[in-house]
Amino acid sequence: MPAPAFATPPQPVSTETRLAYVLRHFRLAYENVPDISIGYVDTQPQLQVADGAGGFFSQTNPYPAAPNMREWLGQSVPFFFDAEPQRPLLELLPSGHPIINADIISGAFYLLSGWQEYYSEERDQHGRFPYAASVQRQYGFVTMPVVNYYFDVLKTAIQHMVGHSLQPRTWLNGAQWAAFVTHDIDNLYSAWKAPTKAAIQRRDWPSLARHLWQHFTQKDAWDNLEEVQQTVASYEAKSTFFFLPEHRKAANGTPNADYKVQQALLVTQIRHLHRNTAEVAVHGSINADSVKLALETAAMREIVDLPFDSGIYLGNRFHYLKWEPTITPLIVESIPACYDSTLGFAEHFGFRNSYCLPFFPFNFQLRQECTFLEIPLNVMDATLHHPRYLQLAPEEILPAITPMLQEIERFGGVCTLLWHNENFDPANKNTGPRQFAEIMEYLRSRAVAFVNGQDIVGEMNKPTSTSS
Incomplete structure (x- = not known):
């Protein structure tokens, strides 16, 4: 079952939009996030992130290139838009400021926004985007909150800059x-239906009579x-x-x-x-x-x-x-x-x-x-x-x-x-x-x-x- 046609032609999602969307959620995830500039290398922010998306977000491809697997928090984590996997995930520039060498902003936006299902035409019998068509299924990370790992990389870089810990929000x-x-x-009111049907199929008339009697004289189990x-x-x-x-x-x-x-x-x-x-x-x-x-x-x-x-x-x-x-x-x-x-x-x-x-x-x-x-x-x-x-x-x-x-x-x-x-x-x-x-x-x-x-x-x- 294909996805419906777009009501309006899809538009590119700008770098600024992706950055604002991701950082908004990062700041919702942690307390005491300092007011420092975070962005891509070409804008020279205080905390730099490598730009690995190229023109992906100006197109309608539902799937990016395969992620690179990097170690973080003792786990093997998939990093999309990782153009230089040979470089350390997090390193210090000569200025002493950190740089994140995988594009975690684009990766977080891709996953959190649901880009894959918006642009994919795959749908199941109920008209839903199927798990079988997802990057979570393809690369085996459905039980890993990958965006939270990306945010932890960002948090670690910020902690290095400011010298104190950022705490997750509490409940x-x-x-x-x-x-x-x-x-x-x-x-x-339907708990009685399946056992009644099964009794009919078995020609088990005593059971049928019991189920019907219960149905008409007692509250339904559901x-x-x-x-x-x-x-x-x-x-x-x-x-x-x-x-x-x-x-x-x-x-x-x-x-x-x-x-x-x-x-x-x-x-x-x-x-x-x-x-x-x-x-x-x-x-x-x-x-x-x-x-x-x-x-x-x-x-x-x-x-x-x-x-x-x-x-x-x-x-x-x-x-x-x-x-x-x-x-x-x-x-x-x-x-x-x-x-x-x-x-x-x-x-x-x-x-x-x-x-x-x-x-x-x-x-x-x-x-x-x-x-x-x-x-x-x-x-x-x-x-x-x-x-x-x-x-x-x-x-x-x-x-x-x-x-x-x-x-x-x-x-x-x-x-x-x-x-x-x-x-x-x-x-x-x-x-x-x-x-x-x-x-x-x-x-x-x-x-x-x-x-x-x-x-x-x-x-x-x-x-x-x-x-x-």
């Missing part, structure tokens, strides 16, 4: 990293919103629930919700969650345009009684993680949204934009950062065992994702976890309550700050101090 109560626990509510909230709260953590306001199938037959969000009983349940510290957010439907997403957002605001003049805006995550880079940022920009949390690969846990902190997506049409904050998605339950994805055994899940979690902790980032409410059903032995508990126990053991989306936006909006 609630001074925690060194944070976890964002989320639940996409796609299904509430109708468990309060139980989910209580389970998460037992770890002294917070839940964020993304509700899907559209119950009709998409035009291509892809299902949306199996419930109607404005049904009276469900409205009561959602309001109860909201009153009991849960965050309620929007799960934008398949192929929602600006008008549709605005209507879905308005519906959820009405349910939680959130007036538009309150100054509080709901977060969003698109159903099926559907994100078309040529149009989706413009859709989110068009509504009052405080954050989005769609950007993760469905096929693999890790870092779709090679960054473990929230960031502002790049608007390629206007060639500037978007106004909404992206809280990237790192690990989704379906990724771990789905037949089309990783198919990890239950005991393999925590060991598999632990190195990624360690990277997030190392750089003071945010781990975004998506665990669907249906996978709190005890019948799920693969990505069910036990596997969720193991992940939560690990996070709690590492003194993580459990936050919701509103917390993250508030923290990211706090000014970081600047030293002179």
